[in-house]
Amino acid sequence: MSVLIPLSDAGAATADVVGPKAATLARLRRAGLSVPDAFCLTADAYRARVTGAGVDAAAAGVADAELFEGRKLALKVRLALLRGPLDPALAQAITAAYARLIAPGGFVAVRSSALCEDTADASFAGQFDTFLGIANETDLFTAIHACWASLWSSRALRYMRAHEIDPARTAMAVLIQRMVDAEAAGGALSQTPDDELVITGTWGLGSVIAQGEVVPDRFVLRRDGAFDRVEPGRKDRLVAASAGEGPLPRAVPRNLVEAPCLTEREAVDLGRLVLAAEATLGSPVEIEWAKDARGFHLLQARPLRVETPNPDYEPWKRHPGLRGQPAGVGWGSGPACLVIHEHDLEHVKLGDVLVTQVAGPALTAVLPRVAGVVAELGGSTSHLAALARERGIPAVLGVLDATRRIPEGATVAVDGVAGVVRWMK
Numbered sequence: 336m337s338v339l340i341p342l343s344d345a346g347a348a349t350a351d352v353v354g355p356k357a358a359t360l361a362r363l364r365r366a367g368l369s370v371p372d373a374f375c376l377t378a379d380a381y382r383a384r385v386t387g388a389g390v391d392a393a394a395a396g397v398a399d400a401e402l403f404e405g406r407k408l409a410l411k412v413r414l415a416l417l418r419g420p421l422d423p424a425l426a427q428a429i430t431a432a433y434a435r436l437i438a439p440g441g442f443v444a445v446r447s448s449a450l451c452e453d454t455a456d457a458s459f460a461g462q463f464d465t466f467l468g469i470a471n472e473t474d475l476f477t478a479i480h481a482c483w484a485s486l487w488s489s490r491a492l493r494y495m496r497a498h499e500i501d502p503a504r505t506a507m508a509v510l511i512q513r514m515v516d517a518e519a520a521g522g523a524l525s526q527t528p529d530d531e532l533v534i535t536g537t538w539g540l541g542s543v544i545a546q547g548e549v550v551p552d553r554f555v556l557r558r559d560g561a562f563d564r565v566e567p568g569r570k571d572r573l574v575a576a577s578a579g580e581g582p583l584p585r586a587v588p589r590n591l592v593e594a595p596c597l598t599e600r601e602a603v604d605l606g607r608l609v610l611a612a613e614a615t616l617g618s619p620v621e622i623e624w625a626k627d628a629r630g631f632h633l634l635q636a637r638p639l640r641v642e643t644p645n646p647d648y649e650p651w652k653r654h655p656g657l658r659g660q661p662a663g664v665g666w667g668s669g670p671a672c673l674v675i676h677e678h679d680l681e682h683v684k685l686g687d688v689l690v691t692q693v694a695g696p697a698l699t700a701v702l703p704r705v706a707g708v709v710a711e712l713g714g715s716t717s718h719l720a721a722l723a724r725e726r727g728i729p730a731v732l733g734v735l736d737a738t739r740r741i742p743e744g745a746t747v748a749v750d751g752v753a754g755v756v757r758w759m760k
């Protein structure tokens with residue numbers, strides 16, 4: 336049983352062994368694209384942990400159990416994966432691989448790479464755990480335990496039920512990757528409904544984009560890689576890692592809040608890298624990237640669903656509207672339900688258009704019942720945008736003053752392709 340595989344060994348780092356996320360990075364690396372060095376803790380290591388903890392039977396019972404009993408069984412599995420030390424032989428192998436990977440004073444990122452994620456039908460965007468700024472073995476081992484356990488979180492189990500995935504029939508590999516000391520980071524969509532290439536970016540690490548905490552810059556390129564335009568975002572905070580402290584949020588200097596984080600030339604260079612990833616994988620892709628002093632690096636690539644514009648939206652153009660960043664899926668309409676605090680989510684009804692401030696992970700719980708999403712923060716490549724595209728839900732993020740301008744209960748139309756929200760007075 337092989338439990339550790341270098342990412343450079345693309346022949347061994349296959350999707351059934353290390354999950355599609357890590358396997359895709361291995362393919363991109365083999366193609367000569369810039370992917371940070373890493374090693375993978377395989378699915379077999381996870382399975383051995385489940386068996387060694389004595390929770391195979393509990394895991395197998397979750398999918399068919401009644402809701403309350405299923406939660407009890409899942410909690411039993413999750414706690415078993417969190418508790419107790421790693422097998423000594425496994426811990427020794429991880430320590431040796433970690434020492435080879437990391438430079439003195441450097442950090443690693445520990446990322447989940449479940450066998451069921453990053454597929455065309457189920458991205459699992461934001462459903463499993465990622466840990467940035469890991470700087471010692473103790474924290475590394477803790478992060479590995481937490482990644483294993485995240486397969487059994489309430490959030491992940493809810494997502495799996497919606498996609499008819501039995502958690503006992505999948506497994507959690509873990510990617511331990513040299514962390515990029517990011518000056519800027521973000522995401523990209525290699526193709527949009529308007530046949531463009533879109534890059535989003537912010538200062539520091541890209542986690543603030545993924546979590547919908549800022550409105551990122553949006554760089555639009557033509558499909559031939561030529562620069563078209565930049566739409567500056569509102570990036571009032573960043574996250575950066577520093578020695579002894581790990582990733583910490585910081586305020587962005589006022590003169591940089593709306594200053595683009597990439598130059599036109601840099602956006603073009605990154606666009607070439609995105610198109611090279613698309614060519615290597617053979618289909619449109621959504622990627623995560625980071626830039627340090629050495630240049631651009633690819634951190635993740637997953638299949639991208641591309642929609643076409645919907646002509647039914649045309650009659651709405653005479654009504655007042657706001658513009659933001661499109662999630663790229665169709666359009667829909669319904670009554671506005673304003674969500675200012677997390678406890679307001681319980682008021683969201685089937686067919687509502689969710690209007691909120693932060694496009695964060697808590698919103699995933701109500702996505703199955705909404706006709707559209709509008710948020711004041713977030714962008715085209717946030718986790719929420721990926722989940723909305725996957726479900727065919729129109730979403731427009733980064734809409735300034737949406738919760739103040741759109742009246743509660745007003746009939747709202749959301750154009751997730753054009754990035755426009757309109758409502759009837």
